[in-house]
Amino acid sequence: MTGTTILNQKVSFLVKERPYLLDFFTAMAITVPRNQTTLKEFLQSIPSSQLSEFSLNHQSLIDQCLDFIKQMEIFRLQPQQSITEITLKAGHDKNGNPEPNNVVLKVGEVVALVGPTGSGKSRLLADIECLAQKDTPSGRQVLIDGEAPDEKKRLSGDQQLVAQLSQNMNFVMDLTVGAFVRMHAESRLVPDIDFRIDQIFATAVELAGEPFTLETPVTALSGGQSRALMIADVACLSASPIVLIDEIENAGVDRRRALELLVKEEKMVLMATHDPLLALSADRRLVIGNGGIQAILTTSPEERRVISELLVIDKKLSGMRDLIRTGNRLSFSYFLG
Numbered sequence: 001m002t003g004t005t006i007l008n009q010k011v012s013f014l015v016k017e018r019p020y021l022l023d024f025f026t027a028m029a030i031t032v033p034r035n036q037t038t039l040k041e042f043l044q045s046i047p048s049s050q051l052s053e054f055s056l057n058h059q060s061l062i063d064q065c066l067d068f069i070k071q072m073e074i075f076r077l078q079p080q081q082s083i084t085e086i087t088l089k090a091g092h093d094k095n096g097n098p099e100p101n102n103v104v105l106k107v108g109e110v111v112a113l114v115g116p117t118g119s120g121k122s123r124l125l126a127d128i129e130c131l132a133q134k135d136t137p138s139g140r141q142v143l144i145d146g147e148a149p150d151e152k153k154r155l156s157g158d159q160q161l162v163a164q165l166s167q168n169m170n171f172v173m174d175l176t177v178g179a180f181v182r183m184h185a186e187s188r189l190v191p192d193i194d195f196r197i198d199q200i201f202a203t204a205v206e207l208a209g210e211p212f213t214l215e216t217p218v219t220a221l222s223g224g225q226s227r228a229l230m231i232a233d234v235a236c237l238s239a240s241p242i243v244l245i246d247e248i249e250n251a252g253v254d255r256r257r258a259l260e261l262l263v264k265e266e267k268m269v270l271m272a273t274h275d276p277l278l279a280l281s282a283d284r285r286l287v288i289g290n291g292g293i294q295a296i297l298t299t300s301p302e303e304r305r306v307i308s309e310l311l312v313i314d315k316k317l318s319g320m321r322d323l324i325r326t327g328n329r330l331s332f333s334y335f336l337g
């Protein structure tokens, strides 16, 4: 659902459909009206003095509220909404030259997007996220199982097909890690909430490498820790069949393990990456240049064998990174060992 649509709905209706919204306002000690006020009117009626306590103004409150809804919606997909494939109908590059082919991506496969910075990797992910219908800068059209998605469904967001792990996580509320995960688990209506919370937490700590607890406030997490938490959250809770990942490598998480967790038979994973280890771990890679898909490479058996060499180099590099980080000097003996 678009932000404008949500803003024009009645608060009482929104809260009934999305009980988690109450948590959002309770955290700021704001009482939600039961009358006919729209969300926009309601947000604008909150006195500025009350907002400044949370370093917010009316615009940033609206942005945060919409962001929060978007984050929570990732978890609302009903499991029966399964798909088999998506088609990226050819658009054009930045100069308007047509892309050579339509590309069909199947559920169960891992696809890497490679190409220089500025070449259009994030654009392609965004095209999929919004189910582009020739209405984005690339002119691409996304088909679900061969058909254009119903326009109403596309705008209503009822059918949450896509879970996106974005480059920067921004936590809109200051909850503890435990409360944050509980809120997501509750909104997904899973039966075994406490088990899920433990599972997500254990996974996040494993991915992050640096320990944190269920009592840690989410705003106190490092970049790597918050990324790890979101990955664990999506891996354990989200039922969306399409997972989009934008440049996971600099996030300070165990990126191969993260990929392993996210890859499931019933999911399609698309990731933009500059990391050879991740690119070769994919089944195929789309080569992006000047805004267009220029080639599609299937990972060869030889490339698969290269992965084990890369793992050795990677282990060495991360060992060196740790030594540097902890204030040590490096020596040549490190390369020989």
Ligand SMILES: Nc1ncnc2c1ncn2[C@@H]1O[C@H](COP(=O)(O)OP(=O)(O)O)[C@@H](O)[C@H]1O
Pocket (backbone or CB within 6 Å): 091, 092, 093, 094, 115, 116, 117, 118, 119, 120, 121, 122, 123, 124, 137, 138, 139, 272, 290, 291, 292
């Ligand atoms: N096919 C296209 N036509 C027009 N503009 C495009 C196209 N693909 C990408 N762009 C624009 O080029 C810029 C860089 O693209 P981006 O996806 O951020 O690159 P990357 O993620 O590879 O660094 C963005 O402003 C994006 O909207």
Ligand SMILES: [Mg+2]
Pocket (backbone or CB within 6 Å): 121, 122, 123, 246, 272
């Ligand atoms: Mg990008």
